[in-house]
Amino acid sequence: MAEGIKEVSDLSFDADVLKSDKPVLVDFWAPWCGPCRAVAPVVEELAKEMADKVAFAKMNVDENPLTPGKFGIRAIPTFIVFKDGKVVDQVTGKVPKTALSQAIEKAL
Amino acid sequence: MESSYDCIIIGAGPAGLTAGIYTARARLKVLLLEKFAPGGQIQVSDLVENYPGFPEGISGAELMERMAEQAKRFELPIESSEVVSVDFSGPLKKIVLPDRQLTARTIIVATGAQPRQLGVPGENVFTGKGVSFCATCDGPFYRGKSVAAVGGGDSAVQESIFLTRFVDRVYVIHRRNELRAARILQERALANPKITFVWDSVVTEIKGDNDVNAVTVKNVKTGEVSDLAVSGCFIWVGTVPNTGFLGDSLAKNKAGFLITDQRMQTSVPGVFAAGDVRETVLRQVSTAVGDGAIAAFCAEQYVEAGK
Numbered sequence: 001m002a003e004g005i006k007e008v009s010d011l012s013f014d015a016d017v018l019k020s021d022k023p024v025l026v027d028f029w030a031p032w033c034g035p036c037r038a039v040a041p042v043v044e045e046l047a048k049e050m051a052d053k054v055a056f057a058k059m060n061v062d063e064n065p066l067t068p069g070k071f072g073i074r075a076i077p078t079f080i081v082f083k084d085g086k087v088v089d090q091v092t093g094k095v096p097k098t099a100l101s102q103a104i105e106k107a108l
Numbered sequence: 109m110e111s112s113y114d115c116i117i118i119g120a121g122p123a124g125l126t127a128g129i130y131t132a133r134a135r136l137k138v139l140l141l142e143k144f145a146p147g148g149q150i151q152v153s154d155l156v157e158n159y160p161g162f163p164e165g166i167s168g169a170e171l172m173e174r175m176a177e178q179a180k181r182f183e184l185p186i187e188s189s190e191v192v193s194v195d196f197s198g199p200l201k202k203i204v205l206p207d208r209q210l211t212a213r214t215i216i217v218a219t220g221a222q223p224r225q226l227g228v229p230g231e232n233v234f235t236g237k238g239v240s241f242c243a244t245c246d247g248p249f250y251r252g253k254s255v256a257a258v259g260g261g262d263s264a265v266q267e268s269i270f271l272t273r274f275v276d277r278v279y280v281i282h283r284r285n286e287l288r289a290a291r292i293l294q295e296r297a298l299a300n301p302k303i304t305f306v307w308d309s310v311v312t313e314i315k316g317d318n319d320v321n322a323v324t325v326k327n328v329k330t331g332e333v334s335d336l337a338v339s340g341c342f343i344w345v346g347t348v349p350n351t352g353f354l355g356d357s358l359a360k361n362k363a364g365f366l367i368t369d370q371r372m373q374t375s376v377p378g379v380f381a382a383g384d385v386r387e388t389v390l391r392q393v394s395t396a397v398g399d400g401a402i403a404a405f406c407a408e409q410y411v412e413a414g415k
Contacts, residue, residue, distance in 0.1 A: 034152045035169075038151055
């Protein structure tokens with residue numbers, strides 16, 4: 001697993017994301033999803049650059065069906081920024097790095 | 109600040125990465141610009157079976173990771189940036205990025221294409237909520253459900269077969285009564301018990317509340333209209349070229365694809381095009397790679413001739 005990015009599950013989502021002190025960007029992905037693999041390095045770069053302000057997490061939607069369902073996710077990659085347990089912004093697809101950093105900025 | 113290059117390649121799919129490998133090995137001063145992450149359209153394909161050298165097939169994502177890796181080995185600089193506009197009127201071609209302007213003696217346009225939309229009511233509203241252009245991205249959210257797949261080419265058939273891993277039923281809706289896809293794919297699809305073909309038919313509307321729950325299907329021969337209950341609608345009806353940033357700088361055919369000669373040169377000397385963005389009879393990874401190599405070779409010749 002990439003440095004600075006925490007793997008979260010349906011079970012740990014509440015504690016790791018919703019009750020986090022810092023805003024969290026969650027990358028909903030799956031191993032068979034090409035675009036998810038393509039954006040992974042971009043997310044890793046951001047995690048290094050913004051580690052002091054934001055926590056980064058990723059959830060494998062193949063192994064964790066409950067959380068994606070709860071947030072109405074029907075397409076991946078989907079990135080959701082959470083702050084104080086609430087959704088601040090949501091971005092879907094193979095998007096440029098700036099789109100992700102802009103989404104994160106909204107929580108800062 | 110203005111930087112000048114021998115060659116700027118726009119787009120990091122198979123055509124652009126191949127052109128990058130060739131120009132880097134030719135020791136041109138080259139830069140590859142990519143709006144998203146490298147990979148191109150093929151990245152969404154679960155299995156590429158017709159690109160030689162991979163007897164068992166390879167996923168589009170892995171194939172493109174390997175191409176990017178190969179380009180890195182030859183120290184091809186890849187920058188994540190979007191081209192806003194171009195000016196090809198002078199001997200030095202100008203490329204405008206959001207933060208600065210670049211110039212180059214040659215340009216290789218390898219920006220590819222993107223999925224064509226059906227252009228029917230409901231399509232935009234439900235994109236990401238049941239309307240999809242990527243089976244490997246979204247297929248597993250339809251586990252145990254029924255979905256529609258529109259189209260009859262290689263992509264439609266290959267991806268429909270992939271969808272049957274998850275869904276109970278795929279209705280392949282095609283406007284003709286036979287498929288365009290490669291025979292081997294047709295055979296597999298026709299033998300797949302989870303695939304039902306809806307021939308001579310087009311989708312005229314995608315319906316739903318929060319998510320898709322039906323598509324309206326019209327038989328083009330009988331004129332009969334009916335609703336088909338589905339949770340998703342996957343669309344593979346061809347592509348449109350990514351040329352918006354070019355304005356009217358290069359000659360295009362009626363469908364908007366860039367016209368080139370056999371050297372991959374466009375209507376402007378020193379500006380080349382390669383891959384799916386080009387007017388061509390076949391759009392595959394193998395043809396894009398060939399285009400990229402020719403474009404790079406001819407760009408190098410153009411640079412040398414100008415010295």
